[in-house]
Amino acid sequence: MYGIVDPDRNRSAFARAQQPVGVRHQEHVTTTIAVRAENLYKVFGRRPQESVQQLEKGATRADTAHLGTAAVIDASFDVRVGEIFVVMGLSGSGKSTLIRMLNGLLDATSGSVTIGEDSITNTSPKRLRDVRRKSVSMVFQHFALLPHRTVLDNVAYGLEIQGWSKSKRLDKAREVVQLVGLDGWANKLPHELSGGMKQRVGLARALAADTDVLLMDEAFSALDPLIRREMQEQLIELQSQLGKTIIFITHDLNEAMFLGDRIAVMRDGRIVQIGTPEDILTDPANDYVAQFVQDVDRSRVLTASSVMEPARSVIPITGGPRAALRVMRDLQTSAAFVIGRDRVLAGAVHDKDALRQVRANETELIAILDSDITTVSPDTLLVDLVEPSVSSTLPIAVVDDRKRLLGVVPRVTLLAALGNLDTTTGEIPIVEEELIADEIADESASHEGAIA
Amino acid sequence: MIDGFRIPLGDWARVAVDYVTENLDGFFTFLRTVFLGMYDGVDFVLSTPPFWVVIVIAALIAFCAKGWVFAILSAVGLTFIVGVDQWENAMDTLALILVASVIALIISIPIGILAAGSKKASAIIRPILDLLQTMPAFVYLIPALLLFRVGVVPGIVATIIFALAPGVRLTELGIRGVDSEVVEAGQAFGASRWRILRQIQLPLALPTIMAGVNQVIMLALSMVVIAGMVGADGLGKDIVASLNRIDVGLGAEAGLSIVILAIFLDRLTATLGQGKSYLSRLIDRSGSRRTASPDVTPVLFTRS
DSSP: OOOOOHHHHHHHHHHHHHHTTIIIIITTSSSSEEEEEEEEEEESSSSSHHHHHHTTTTTTTTTGGGGEEEEEEEEEEEEETEEEEEOOOTTTHHHHHHHHTTTTTTTSEEEEETTTEEOOOSHHHHHHHHHHHTTTTOOOTTTOOOOOOOHHHHHHHHHHTTOOEEEEEEEEEHHHHHHTOOOTOOTTGGGGSOHHHHHHHEEEEHTTTTOOOEEEEEEETTSSSHHHHHHHOOOOOOOHHHEEEEEEEEEHHHHHHHHHHHHEEEEEEEEEEEEOOHHHHHSSSSSSHHHTTTTSSSTTOBBBHHHOOOSSEEETTTHHHHHHHHHHHHHTEOOOEOGGGGGBBHHHEEEEHOOOOOOTTTOOOGGGGBBBOEOOOOOOBEEEEEEHHHSSSEEEEEOOTTTTEEEEEEEHHHHHHHTTTTOSSOOOOOOTTTTTHHHHHHHHHHHHHOOO | OOOOOOOOHHHHHHHHHHHHHHHHHHHHHHHHHHHHHHHHHHHHHHHHHHHHEEEEEEHHHHHHHHHHHHHHHHHHHHHHHHHHTHHHHHHHHHHHHHHHHHHHHHHHHHHHHHHHHHHHHHHHHHHHHHHHHHHHHHHHHHHHHHHHHHSHHHHHHHHHHHHHHHHHHHHHHHHSOOOOHHHHHHTTTTOOHHHEEEEEEEEHHHHHHHHHHHHHHHHHHHHEEEEEEEEOOSSHHHHHHHHHHTTTTHHHHHHHHHHHHHHHHHHHHHHHSSOHHHHHHHHHHHHHHHHHHHHHHHHHHHOO
């Protein structure tokens, strides 16, 4: 099921690769905490408190089965404002129970939930209703639209509860209906819509309520694959427009990898790992997660930055052809990247050209600089590295938005990463302003002197 | 036989009813006045106009609910009742059924809502409903006679008690059957319980609740003869009389009149649960014709 090649996916992966550094994973996420869950437990059954006490001491779900069903065990996490936080797990892992505790549809047996400043646990029903009205809305797996109301009235439902006047709420609803691409369907009844459209209404209803936090419970699971992909892309687009904090529940790992800024993997009621999609793929916390992710199409999740190696065959532009030859000889390569001030990549030199220049007694590397080299951003997906890797004789250079050389991806490294083999041969050095560039310049200057 | 083992249930029941008659007489007199007033009011409305006015109105209602065929058949059936000289009795009976059903629904729907809202309430209410439904109807009549005296009121009371159960059961069933995700959606957007009941649970449970209304009315009809035994006027009284006199002719006339009333009421209330009535469909159709007209008119103009 996983890893099906999907043309839509390609397009979006490409679109993502075109974006400058960090757009997907950092820019829209702030450091403010939107939702905080601390040591959440939910046990259904006769003696929940007793069960929690045993679970706290390390008992498993099976150990406490006679006291009740432990649906969620010791879940703690922070979701930052503007983040898409995905909770992923198979059915029965407790993810739906978890999301229902976040807005108080289910009472937590133990632990606390805070949304913004408001506590969800241990609060009065009235207070809880207020929080739901102004801070957190929800999208449901089977849409949960009011079947006797039109699309527009469904979208306006949250506003109606918030006490907006009829004309104001319908105006706002019309706006949101347009935003999700349903103009022209506003006066239809839900049963006249297709599944994808129904979920757009569900999404519009949640967006219209204009809450900071959006809970999405398997929101796209009931849709067929193509519509699902379309909705996922639309969600990311809407999220970047509106900057909502989204907590998304899914059992589909590819969906989790596509949407999530961070993913929490759940198993048997416990969160077994929280991390970025790449963390989960490259550094699974245990065998369960590893097994889970083994079928994922790695080329569409891993990025250049996670597989790149430090660039060794590098020469400052101030160095001459002799220094270049020396570096190449030491590292047994036939070419070297040339960098300028601040490690900005200028191009590459090949050994034949350098040799010719030495014989001609010239010293300016710029004259033989091959500036037509392939560079990619650190966020480029591996799938988009394959083609440049094939067409280039040099390793692919990974550069940041200021064209500074961060690392390289040799062909063999790319192959190993796709095959899930360990390849990285060393630490990736962090680019430190000026310092390194100067150091290299000094070093090569001394080489130069030695050769001379 | 076990000597001396005798549960004095009969004595308890007697004592209880005696106690109630003596101490709560005022309350029951009040109830009697209310029920009698309602019955007389409805009966007055049904019996005062000439029969054909009532038949025309009934046919109109039938038309709005289901259309031409039902309207014509209703008119024919009601005219048949006039033809066998049972019109006044039929109107008395109809008044009794309407009053008893309305009161039964006023009591049973809130109880059904309560039972749907809490498992505990449901666990308490369910056996009481079983008791009400299986207890032979004659048994209610005895205390009802004592408390409300001979006449139409004990008949109404016995009918209400007998007809309560399906109203409660189907209301509970309907509300429990509402998609829990939709109810959750109401909660998730911060709706109050009352709002969820009013805007989600009741509208979505309506078809089932209406099936309950239908059942309540049908059960009320089945109590007509028993009500006749305690002195309520109407078709039931004639059937009781024909039984006493072994009058086959009168029995057939009154009996068939009940059947016609029953079928009319059943078909009428059955449409309530199916959402759109014939009338609203008619309105919809003419509405869509109106929106379509701008496309049609130019064609007409070019032809003329």
